[in-house]
Amino acid sequence: MDPDRQSELNALRPDLLRFARLQLRDAGAAEDAVQETLLAALTGSHRFESRSSYKTWLISILRNKIVDTIRSQSRELSASSLADDDAGDDLLDDALFDRRGHWQASARPGRWGDPEASFEQQQFWNVFEACLDRLPAKTARVFMMREFLGLETEEICKETGISSSNCWVVLHRARLGLRTCLETNWFAGAGT
Amino acid sequence: MLSCQRATELMSQEQDRPLSLAERFGLRLHVLICAGCNNYRRQMAVLRAACRRFGSLGGQ
Incomplete structure (x- = not known):
């Protein structure tokens, strides 16, 4: 793991967490979604041209995780x-x-x-x-x-x-x- | 003539579905003469832009 990337992940973590929390309104579920996102990011082997494209990629993973979470918990939103x-x-x-x-x-x-x-x-x-x-x-x-x-x-x-x-x-x-x-x-x- | 309340519903829905010709026409006429709803429509555009910015974590 590239140490630069590691420190970048750490820097973005609070923003990702706030974004997830706002949408899931459940601190535990938000924490899980962000953990899974970071895990996916750490195991991914993509190369990125810039910091912003890396961030965009992370957010798209997080979005998918949030949709998954909503899918699993919100059938009852009748x-x-x-x-x-x-x-x-x-x-x-x-x-x-x-x-x-x-x-x-x-x-x-x-x-x-x-x-x-x-x-x-x-x-x-x-x-x-x-x-x-x-x-x-x-x-x-x-x-x-x-x-x-x-x-x-x-x-x-x-x-x-x-x-x-x-x-x-x-x-x-x-x-x-x-x-x-x-x-x-x-x-x-x-x-x- | 549309009420402002109905106009605000249409100004939201035009972001989610194509409006019918009659709805588009009624709304266009309404915002032409109603300054409040004209402002409301701009506000809807600002909301969407803000959400886009926020959703890319640009606004934090």
């Missing part, structure tokens, strides 16, 4: 268990929309300015992560399968046993919740 997440939906809708479905004056979406400038700040990512964490567990799971693992709706349906239309509703709830949290806690404040 429509009825998603209903547990619905409690806050009406509250959010009332805060955002009036009875005719138009934006409440206080909730009308604003301009977010230059997102790249936000992406450059560590503080933005802390808020982003906190907002993801605030989403109901199953809603967050479906959202991250779509956006972080890059699965299509049909694949998510297959893995979780929910219907396409249910999946679209859940993804919409996730995006609505996430953008509202970001607007309140970052873009409307001193962040930008």
Whole structure:
């Protein structure tokens, strides 16, 4: 084992772990997924041109491990268990929309300015992560399968046993919740 | 005329499935005259870009 590669793995480990934890919401399962990823990386004999291509390769292994974990544990993510997440939906809708479905004056979406400038700040990512964490567990799971693992709706349906239309509703709830949290806690404040 | 609430649903779904012609038309008309929803649509694009960045561990 190349000592450079070993130290690089060590440096990336906390990031991989955070990424896995956020999605699995289970420290033990996240730890396992990262361990297996590192093991696969250590036994692999690929050569990489650059540090970034090595990192990309590691992340793709981790993504597969996360999908495997989800596959093995989340057959029970049925429509009825998603209903547990619905409690806050009406509250959010009332805060955002009036009875005719138009934006409440206080909730009308604003301009977010230059997102790249936000992406450059560590503080933005802390808020982003906190907002993801605030989403109901199953809603967050479906959202991250779509956006972080890059699965299509049909694949998510297959893995979780929910219907396409249910999946679209859940993804919409996730995006609505996430953008509202970001607007309140970052873009409307001193962040930008 | 679409309500803003319905428009936000479509602005999410256009990232997950192709919208029908009628849906696309209704949405285009709506964001043309609704500044809030116009901003919302940009926000959806920012969310996706942020997720892409985060998902490649670029934002940590």
